[in-house]
Amino acid sequence: MRKSVASSSAWPGSVLVRGRGMSEGEGGGVTAMEMPYEVDGVNSVAGVRQGRESLPPETSTGVTAKVAGRLMLLRRQGKLAFGDLVDSSGRIQVMLSSRKTEGFDRFVHERVIGDWLAVEGEVITTKSGELSILADRWELLARTQRSFGDKWKGISDPDLRFRQRYVDLWVNPEVRRRLQSRSAVVSRIRSVLAEKDFMEVETPILQPIASGAAARPFVTHHNALDMDLYLRIAPELYLKRLVVGGFERVFEIGRDFRNEGISPRHNPEFTMLELYQAYTDMYGMMELAELLVAEAALAATGSTSVAYQGEQFDLAPPFKRDSMESLVSKALDQEIALEMGAERLAALARKAGLDPAPHLEAGHIVMELYEELVEPELRDPIFVTGFPQVVSPLARRHRDPEMAGRAERFELVVGGRELANAFSELTDPAIQRQHFEEQVAEREQGNAEAMAFDQDYVRALEYGLPPTGGMGIGIDRLVMLVTDAAHIKEVIAFPTLRPEQS
RNA sequence: GCGCCUCUAGCUCAACGGCAGAGCAACGGACUCUUAAUCCGCAGGUUCUGGGUUCGAAUCCCAGGGGGCGCACCA
Secondary structure (H helix, E strand, C coil): CCCCCCCCCCCCCCCEHHHCCCCHHHHCCCCHHHCCCCCCCCECHHHHHCCCCCCCCCCEEEEEEEEEEEEEEEEEECCEEEEEEEECCEEEEEEEECCCCCCHHHHHHHCCCCCEEEEEEEEEECCCCCEEEEEEEEEEEECCCECCCECCCECCCHHHHHHCHHHHHHHCHHHHHHHHHHHHHHHHHHHHHHHCCCEECCCCCEECCCCCCCCCCCEEEECCCCEEEEECCCCHHHHHHHHHCCCCEEEEEEEEECCCCCECCECCEEEEEEEEEECCCHHHHHHHHHHHHHHHHHHHHCCCEEEECCEEEECCCCCEEEEHHHHHHHHHCCCCCHHHHHHHHHHHHHHCCCCCCCCCCHHHHHHHHHHHHHHHHCCCCEEEECCEHHHCCCECECCCHHHCCEECEEEEEECCEEEEEEEEECCCHHHHHHHHHHHHHHHHCCCCCCCCCCHHHHHHHHCCCCCEEEEEEEHHHHHHHHHCCCCHHHCCCCCCCCCCCC
């Protein structure tokens, strides 16, 4: 009878409770407009708990505290009432008594699970020993007009969880912990890089050409300029322009956008750390990768040993290193090398059950063998080196003449997934131009992800890029790893979803 | 894009060809130490939508929609 006061009630979870589409003033309580504008003297729940975890039952501390948060459980017991108040730091029990608490009857009759409250009173422990706040007074900060789902099971429908994350955060506590861990990881990365004299910068998200990675971009349009712009697929080329401009150590933590499929590991927008450091190379990047990954694990879990989906990974440096060809050889139980040529490699690939497209170069086939047979099987952190030059258009050729055809590039893989990708950056404008031309040719042969030609970037290189190491780390996947998340949507507060349908 | 699974009360789920139900939430009440409190009472439905089969459809079939998983895609 009482549902559907508002027009917005078609959506699950939308039934308005207790006639709450109306202001409470009609029941003699406060109206929305009479809610407080500020709440003074609020202590965090964690702060109140601090140092009081093992008080004996029925302790009166004599200390008064005020906490604020959302009421998530309510146990009415005649002239007593107990509630669980939750804030971002934790949960604490509040105890109200008809003798001690102002407005006790209003509390019992008007409050529902989900209301925001401030509660002030003495910090005590109950007969059963639970740390509680025995309320002298309480104050309503906001009412909920909608219910929070089953109090034991919460909500489990994934669509509902992601669309209404503000509910998910309250009823599924691990969601809150994950997002807090994500923040801690990003914060730690910033401070580690700051200590190493990196400067945080911001480069364009709207770009006239989307380059720097192999991916399909989103297209948008600027009306006044009457021109199409792309949402960036990578900040790489702009960051290296800044190195050309004289900033020796720069990094950016920001969103990239790729117009591709959505999967447990892919969201159309995702957060990438990219950093560039002059006067070093891929080996300098390896040290930095080890440091950043280990620090991320420490920030999230307090340990460099992390449990992930039933596996245990040791993220303490140093990480193993091996070359792509060596790893593929082990997987095939047969020595392979780029020098075998495309035909023989393609035959091996077919024998291994793959179906390499025609006209691929040897490097492409080795890469395919690696991605299909090796990468998913790699467990503990490992730097995979010796990437074919042909799949590394922005990386510098290997300095060792015996490594001809390979680039100075590595990917860091943990648990079968790529966590970081780094190069000794290609600095030679003529070679860069040639690589872009090859990418354009690939695109013409049907590789829709081949990189776009960026003329100005070549011009920037013509002004001189010093020897530079560069690296990208996928923040979402890193956070997944250190928070034991199976799905990228679990580490993104608001993942991309289809629009809610009426 | 293809395949498989799924959609029932606000939430979590039963009923699987024969009167659409439970727990929680909500609402009314009892209870001075609860912990998913308990107890009594009340209310809550276009069974995703449309069509078909049938005496009879939440249930079977077809189409559409939402969601999930896998494949493809994603260096």
